[in-house]
Amino acid sequence: MTQHVSSTNPLFENATRLQEAVSSVVVGKSEQVRLAVTVLLAGGHLLVEDVPGVGKTVLAKTLAKAMNSKVNRIQFTPDMLPSDVTGVAIFDQRKTEFEFQPGPVFANVVIGDEINRASPKTQSALLECMEERQVSVDGQTHHLPDPFTVFATQNPSEMEGTYPLPEAQRDRFMARISMGYPDRESELQMLESRDRVDPLSSLEPVLSAAQVRAMISQVQDVFVAPSVKQYVVDLARATREHEAVRVGVSPRASLHLLRAAKASAAIAGRSYVVPDDVRSLLVNVFAHRLVVGSRGGRKSSSYAEASRVLEQIAAQIPAPTGA
Template sequence: MTVARDGASAAATIHQAAERLRASVGQVVVGAEQAVDLVLVALLAGGHVLLEDVPGTGKTLMARSFAASIGGSFRRIQFTPDLMPTDVLGLNYYSQGTGKFEFRPGPIEANVVLADEINRATPRTQSALLEAMEERQVTVDGETRPLPTPFVVLATQNPIELEGTFPLPEAQLDRFLVRLKVGYPTEENEVAILRRFEGRSPLSSVQPVVSGADLVALGEALPSIHVEDDVAEYAVAIVRATRSHGAFELGASPRASLALFRAARARAAIEGRDYVRPDDVKTLAQPVLAHRLLLSSNTRLRGRTAEDVLDEILRDVPVPVADPA
């Protein structure tokens, strides 16, 4: 796919592709429109997703649906305390048949990788994902291998069961573009789920609607989406406010500013606009920033969350008024 580099044409093309992906994933995933849209934002912006929710809310199904909708490969890695880095990245082994060392790729070499219960693995294994997520490559025994494109990690963790887990370090949390929660479905949607899955799984009928190469091309067109200076300054003001707020021991980094900027462009394009509104920035501030912030001990003792403090910051930071004509 060749995507025009003027903003209006690029936005129209991205919007059409996003609508096809929404419809395709919607054949399987019921009532999680906000979560689906955030995954779409991450896919377009070239980011990764941290799904934080209790088991059974459709996280694996969502990941499989997106992989099928882009015709991409899908691998699921079940993270456990005994999982080794080579179990993720791959390893060199001696082949008796050829008399040579050969490389056996790990499950990380896929377009969509579901890192299930990532916080159950040891820090050593968690860190094995860092290079892959940031550089789109893996290094085994000094040899670097590129990962397929597109490449997205959807990692899950259960926020309730903390026994036997290893909290993700800040450096790794910072690699996730967004953190989201699927949540329980409404009563109406839960009835719809029963009906939809009472026979053959609808996942088996999902066909590719956007190729992986097209998805990459669409992402490369995002810089054509216009961002006014005051909107960019608004995004930076929100991020900088987290660094000076007393509730945080560690505020958001410049990487967070870049992530918010890219995500806002992706959201605007998905909605068919060739410009970013302040509302794009404000809507994405929570999913893009909250997981990157480290609360002070006093704030945690008072029972406040990063989302609570971000709400306060979003109320205090002045919002630009005018949209471009």
């Protein structure tokens, strides 16, 4: 199918500006930047996993600054409490009533640094925030800002002092990416440009929170043919029936894949989704949710094993034609 990009497409132009701004700081990681912007415009949350020092937090901080939005960073530690994330009701003696003090989750972009260093109880404090965009404390509901997205980083599970993310928590993240080490040229460029100056400090915002909110709304209008929706469902169902998968993806994962595909199409300048949009995002959206292993055998949440299974599934299920 011929893909035509309109020269007067504000969403495409703004998405391009956002990616270029982030890439000026996060050098040599264009694919990771594109996926981060895709998740943002799809209204989702992103999980970034890799070893320390490869730019996980920098990616999130740069994206937040480029869109000129309120950003809060939460450094997760083993002794954190859920109220340290969501906030707490404090008794005001002058008013003789409890007053809610918002936690750091009340921001447009929440950077959850090393989320798997917190206890499962504290990790679960984000569940309602991520799914319903609200916080419930002492029977009162407090709505989070719009737009709202969580960019969480985590260290590999084999590192000391980490707790595995529970399945319910992983399922809230629309996609998972790995930063990876920079190539030789990018690392050399980083050494030359950041010896004295941090490029993030001089980055100017290219969009406002209101513009991003409008872009997220526009992405929802991207057209998806019935055959492409069926393709998404077939891929999801295949994970539940595969012999090497113990727990397949949820219906929420199907919805996340569809939304991400719509955002991917919009970033490419199209008003419709093609099967390649779905296929290119399959591993990023599904792999972190799979629990691989035979029904009665070893249970594993290995991202690498899940990725191999998904590649097999993608090879077995034909993409629709003429979509």
